[in-house]
Amino acid sequence: DTEVTQTPKHLVMGMTNKKSLKCEQHMGHRAMYWYKQKAKKPPELMFVYSYEKLSINESVPSRFSPECPNSSLLNLHLHALQPEDSALYLCASSQNPTKATDTQYFGPGTRLTVL
Amino acid sequence: AQSVAQPEDQVNVAEGNPLTVKCTYSVSGNPYLFWYVQYPNRGLQFLLKYITGDNLVKGSYGFEAEFNKSQTSFHLKKPSALVSDSALYFCAVRDNTNAGKSTFGDGTTLTVKP
Numbered sequence: 001d002t003e004v005t006q007t008p009k010h011l012v013m014g015m016t017n018k019k020s021l022k023c024e025q026h027m028g029h030r031a032m033y034w035y036k037q038k039a040k041k042p043p044e045l046m047f048v049y050s051y052e053k054l055s056i057n058e059s060v061p062s063r064f065s066p067e068c069p070n071s072s073l074l075n076l077h078l079h080a081l082q083p084e085d086s087a088l089y090l091c092a093s094s095q096n097p098t099k100a101t102d103t104q105y106f107g108p109g110t111r112l113t114v115l
Numbered sequence: 116a117q118s119v120a121q122p123e124d125q126v127n128v129a130e131g132n133p134l135t136v137k138c139t140y141s142v143s144g145n146p147y148l149f150w151y152v153q154y155p156n157r158g159l160q161f162l163l164k165y166i167t168g169d170n171l172v173k174g175s176y177g178f179e180a181e182f183n184k185s186q187t188s189f190h191l192k193k194p195s196a197l198v199s200d201s202a203l204y205f206c207a208v209r210d211n212t213n214a215g216k217s218t219f220g221d222g223t224t225l226t227v228k229p
Contacts, residue, residue: 103164
């Protein structure tokens with residue numbers, strides 16, 4: 001099973017709202033990732049969790065707050081977002097955080113619209 | 116530093132014809148190269164990867180890719196295109212200097228016409 005699941009599929013929120021994106025994998029992977037993707041552009045790395053600890057933060061604004069409650073779950077908490085944050089948010093996982101040869105498996109994404 | 120170039124924004128082929136989607140890379144260490152496909156409003160699906168060994172890599176859905184070290188290329192190929200292959204294709208590279216990070220190309224939109 002190489003499935004990464006994400007909820008919700010779609011999310012519309014106002015600039016003052018607080019919401020969360022969720023990601024789950026049951027492949028025993030120890031690295032989990034958040035990416036942001038604009039239409040017809042490559043994914044942009046936001047955060048990497050390695051063995052449930054934040055290992056990479058790509059200078060993401062503090063209105064995005066990641067959380068890794070356990071090895072299977074990854075959340076992205078959203079607060080006071082801007083319209084330019086509207087995008088497809090992708091979660092991914094891979095077996096070993098330190099192995100460049102490992103494949104990243106992506107979830108279907110959450111389509112976020114900020115009004 | 117690592118980088119990936121996909122020189123074609125758009126590739127158009129007729130159904131049944133062979134297709135090639137081009138990718139060139141630059142890394143400081145050994146390159147680990149990946150191809151992903153993305154259908155509209157979906158996540159990225161892994162197609163294949165090159166780690167080491169045989170330069171011709173076979174992957175999902177009849178796709179293959181050829182690693183060429185001297186030309187620093189990793190072109191994606193399929194002998195006979197299907198209309199259902201129409202999608203956005205991304206090449207990505209990783210190396211051991213920063214294993215957690217993949218660098219993606221800008222993507223190539225493949226359109227297969229019946």
